[in-house]
Amino acid sequence: MDAAFTAEQDEIRRTLRDLLAKHSGPGEVRAAVRTAEGHDRAVWRRLAQELGLPGLALPEEYGGAGCTATELALACEETGRALLPSPLLATAVLAAPLIAALGTSAQRAGLLPRIADGALTAALAVPGGSMAAALGLTADNRTGGWAGGGRAGGVQARLGDGGWRLYGEADRVLDGHSAGLLLVAAHAGGYPRSRTLLFLAPAEADGLTRTRLTSMDETRPLARVELRDTPAELLGADDAPDVCGALAATGRTAAAHLAAEAVGAAAGALERTVAYVKEREQFGRAIGSFQAVKHRLADLYVRVEAARSAAYHAAWDPAAGPLALAQALEAARTVAGEAVQLHGGIGFTWEHEAHLYVKRAAGDELLFGPVHRLRDHAAGQAGLFGDVTPGGLVHGVAVR
Numbered sequence: 001m002d003a004a005f006t007a008e009q010d011e012i013r014r015t016l017r018d019l020l021a022k023h024s025g026p027g028e029v030r031a032a033v034r035t036a037e038g039h040d041r042a043v044w045r046r047l048a049q050e051l052g053l054p055g056l057a058l059p060e061e062y063g064g065a066g067c068t069a070t071e072l073a074l075a076c077e078e079t080g081r082a083l084l085p086s087p088l089l090a091t092a093v094l095a096a097p098l099i100a101a102l103g104t105s106a107q108r109a110g111l112l113p114r115i116a117d118g119a120l121t122a123a124l125a126v127p128g129g130s131m132a133a134a135l136g137l138t139a140d141n142r143t144g145g146w147a148g149g150g151r152a153g154g155v156q157a158r159l160g161d162g163g164w165r166l167y168g169e170a171d172r173v174l175d176g177h178s179a180g181l182l183l184v185a186a187h188a189g190g191y192p193r194s195r196t197l198l199f200l201a202p203a204e205a206d207g208l209t210r211t212r213l214t215s216m217d218e219t220r221p222l223a224r225v226e227l228r229d230t231p232a233e234l235l236g237a238d239d240a241p242d243v244c245g246a247l248a249a250t251g252r253t254a255a256a257h258l259a260a261e262a263v264g265a266a267a268g269a270l271e272r273t274v275a276y277v278k279e280r281e282q283f284g285r286a287i288g289s290f291q292a293v294k295h296r297l298a299d300l301y302v303r304v305e306a307a308r309s310a311a312y313h314a315a316w317d318p319a320a321g322p323l324a325l326a327q328a329l330e331a332a333r334t335v336a337g338e339a340v341q342l343h344g345g346i347g348f349t350w351e352h353e354a355h356l357y358v359k360r361a362a363g364d365e366l367l368f369g370p371v372h373r374l375r376d377h378a379a380g381q382a383g384l385f386g387d388v389t390p391g392g393l394v395h396g397v398a399v400r
Helices: 009-023 028-031 043-051 071-080 088-102 105-116 243-279 290-315 318-342 345-348 354-368 369-383
Strands: 120-123 155-160 163-174 179-186 195-202 208-213 224-232
Touching: 009 043, 028 369, 071 243, 071 290, 071 318, 088 120, 088 179, 088 243, 105 120, 105 155, 163 179, 163 208, 179 224, 195 243, 195 290, 195 369, 243 290, 243 318, 243 354, 290 318, 318 354, 318 369, 345 354
Parallel strands: 120 179, 155 179
Antiparallel strands: 155 163, 163 224, 179 195, 195 224, 208 224
């Protein structure tokens, strides 16, 4: 296998990095998150119209570029490096693949071209705020526990003479306050014969209320979505599509893109830290010249490069996505924490951008982790520990 990037892939990375360097510096990021949308609409239009970012991995028949997951992962790495607040993750990484996988031909033809050109943004709304479980990253999503198990709570769907109606609420919906279209996971059929389906609810639907929440990471705007007798359209045909399977498949690919984005954030924090220690002087010399500082930076560099290799591999083989995500999130958390320490007193201030990387690392782990659960579920799926029974042995240790 040739692991080298093509000239086209390198061009995507270079062009996007140049654009973000001009239009998404720390000051622009702070201004963007304080807007009603939580992102800079002008920058999003440029990303969509000039670079075709939302449609990068969509088929050409729907107005996309027809690229692979690798190209989108490279783009996510650059947006992560800049901590860009944008609907890219919610729309292109989570919602669009589900529409492509489950939607009818009419739904795909009506929605995907609008997503590809940036005219329509979308968000995935799952009840309970359990995005990682819904995507099958930290648990088996077929148990239905993440969606309320069909009991009270979650989102319920009822089919009547006027079509489907949704009742309930979903918390911590990424970009849910500004998305033009919501993909809502809801139970249909009632308990105990409940099944989880996905529904399309436009932002202007009756009975739909969206409230932006205060989030740890302002570059990841979250919302509470409330549905009260809200009309919705079933995503896909009426013959019970495999929603959980599609969510899990999307989760694996999304994990690879999230891993690339986390690697970009870690690399960005490390680059800023290296630049700072070259300038900051103590005892008449740059602090970066001290051996202890060099060793710490070398350790961080190894972490970032190892996580980058894992993320690139996951873009080629999505089955490795959850483990790559765990490694990337851990690297981002470690590098961001060390960046604050190595910046000294200024690194602890709100005026400095170091805390933005800390919040991104912590916020992503809350949304898509934590790291130990990502690894535990991946190990369980791989059968590393087999069936453990009382009195058995695990690595030579008796289980009581």
